[in-house]
Amino acid sequence: MKQIKINTNLITSFKQNGTCTLNVIENMDDLHEIEQGKLVGEGSNIIIRNHQNLYKLSKTFSYVNIVDSLVIVGGSTKISLINKILIKNGLSGLEFLGGVPASIGGCVRMNAGAFGKSISDIFEYAICYNHDKGIYTIHKDNAYFSYRNSNFKDNVILEVGLRLKKSNYHDIITKLNENTKIRLSKAPLLRTFGSVFKNPPNMVAGKLIEECYLKGKIIGDAMICKKHANYIVNLNKATADDVLYLIDIIKNNVYKKFNVELEEEVVIL
Ligand SMILES: NC(=O)C1=CN([C@@H]2O[C@H](COP(=O)(O)OP(=O)(O)OC[C@H]3O[C@@H](n4cnc5c(N)ncnc54)[C@H](OP(=O)(O)O)[C@@H]3O)[C@@H](O)[C@H]2O)C=CC1
Ligand SMILES: C=C(O[C@H]1[C@H](O)[C@@H](CO)O[C@H](OP(=O)(O)OP(=O)(O)OC[C@H]2O[C@@H](n3ccc(=O)[nH]c3=O)[C@H](O)[C@@H]2O)[C@@H]1NC(C)=O)C(=O)O
CATH class of the missing domain: 3.30.465.10 (Uridine Diphospho-n-acetylenolpyruvylglucosamine Reductase; domain 3)
Known part of the structure; x- marks a missing residue:
């Protein structure tokens, strides 16, 4: 299995700043070495905490x-x-x-x-x-x-x-x-990870977040999108911590105002 130390901006659509070790699974034999729950695909729906050991299927697959x-x-x-x-x-x-x-x-x-x-x-x-x-x-x-x-x-x-x-x-x-x-x-297509939260039953997460007046809120280099409140965009070198801080702010505000507990859609590794 090939192992490389890289910046997480290379493997996430959010282009998040941080480092990780990426193990590239090149054949069936490599599968035995995988740590479960540490797999990434195209990185379009994940936030990666710093210094993680991750696994990705190679082009063979x-x-x-x-x-x-x-x-x-x-x-x-x-x-x-x-x-x-x-x-x-x-x-x-x-x-x-x-x-x-x-x-x-x-x-x-x-x-x-x-x-x-x-x-x-x-x-x-x-x-x-x-x-x-x-x-x-x-x-x-x-x-x-x-x-x-x-x-x-x-x-x-x-x-x-x-x-x-x-x-x-x-x-x-x-x-x-x-x-x-x-x-x-x-919604924006680039430098995001798609919807941050799942829609609660019969509600729309983006609407709840907008109604808490959180659009445009910035922590570090991460911003709650002005176009669609259920997206977070990377302004430049946003880190996992910037995003996790924003997620916390959103959850607290939505809970206080609507008594609704938002559940993350994004996978946090
Ligand atoms: N509808 C939309 O507009 C958008 C949707 N998306 C969503 O993002 C997802 C992202 O896909 P992708 O970028 O490739 O994934 P990611 O790299 O974002 O990984 C997300 C999770 O998918 C699981 N995963 C990835 N590849 C595999 C695999 N080969 N086998 C089993 N589990 C795997 C892993 O979960 P674990 O290890 O926890 O099992 C991983 O934590 C899609 O499901 C889609 O829902 C993203 C952007 C926009
Ligand atoms: C982006 C994802 O999937 C998306 C998928 O692309 C779209 C389109 O079908 O529908 C879901 O978004 P969504 O429920 O936010 O859909 P949208 O059509 O963008 O918004 C629904 C409605 O919410 C309201 N809205 C949205 C954003 C906002 O800031 N304010 C607001 O009021 C609008 O009225 C809008 O019409 C999926 N998200 C979830 C969590 O179910 C993803 O999974 O990552």
């Missing part, structure tokens, strides 16, 4: 194979690459994640969703690894997907099977562009 409407993808494959290939092959169903800078492994683990759709709608199976069971397959009936959650905790997702629908190039591109445009109009 990035591939897309298509058999009729079944799309078989390696666990580290980027959503953007999958969508490019789906366009070429006239397969529709993953457009809702257009513009999300994540990997399929992270998206399955978190049951990524947007525009009323989620990964669970197209998921067929995943080949996983964990220390107790070794390599085994979880089919859709046993994935137990829920809002931003699944049965994949403590598993490394090595391969995913997605069931898509035949469509045409033009319709897929149009839907992808529309979704990316809406996403951009509502």
Whole structure:
């Protein structure tokens, strides 16, 4: 397994400042050395405390194979690459994640969703690894997907099977562009980690935070986004501590004003 000491700005979409040790899993043998709960994908939904020892699947686990409407993808494959290939092959169903800078492994683990759709709608199976069971397959009936959650905790997702629908190039591109445009109009795409909190039942976290007048609040180099209050943006060299401080402020304010306990959507390692 290759081991490198790097700045966390290289492995997070938030470009957070800090250092970590990254262990790159290059083959199946390396899987035995993984520390569970320390896996990162494309880093689009994580905050990493300083000096962590982390693990990431290498490009060996990035591939897309298509058999009729079944799309078989390696666990580290980027959503953007999958969508490019789906366009070429006239397969529709993953457009809702257009513009999300994540990997399929992270998206399955978190049951990524947007525009009323989620990964669970197209998921067929995943080949996983964990220390107790070794390599085994979880089919859709046993994935137990829920809002931003699944049965994949403590598993490394090595391969995913997605069931898509035949469509045409033009319709897929149009839907992808529309979704990316809406996403951009509502929230920033760069130097963020997506939604900070899950939406509480029948409420919208962004609205609650905005109503506490917290938009634009800055700690260090991290700021509560002025466009969408459930996002935190990195102004320059924000650290995990800057973000954790802001998260604390938001939770306290929302609890005091609305008696609602917000739950983090972002994974804090
Ligand atoms: N809808 C939206 O607009 C957006 C959504 N997102 C979300 O971000 C997620 C991020 O994906 P990504 O950037 O790749 O992940 P991250 O690097 O952000 O990792 C997030 C967590 O996913 C798990 N994970 C990542 N890769 C794998 C894998 N191969 N097997 C098992 N677990 C894995 C790990 O959880 P653990 O170790 O705890 O199991 C990790 O802590 C997506 O699910 C999506 O929901 C992000 C941005 C925008
Ligand atoms: C970004 C993520 O997923 C996003 C996903 O992209 C979008 C689009 O479908 O819907 C969810 O956001 P969201 O609930 O904030 O959706 P938005 O459409 O942006 O906002 C909903 C409504 O909240 C209100 N709103 C939002 C932000 C704000 O500062 N103030 C405010 O009042 C607006 O009325 C807006 O219409 C997902 N977030 C969660 C936690 O469920 C992610 O998972 O990281």
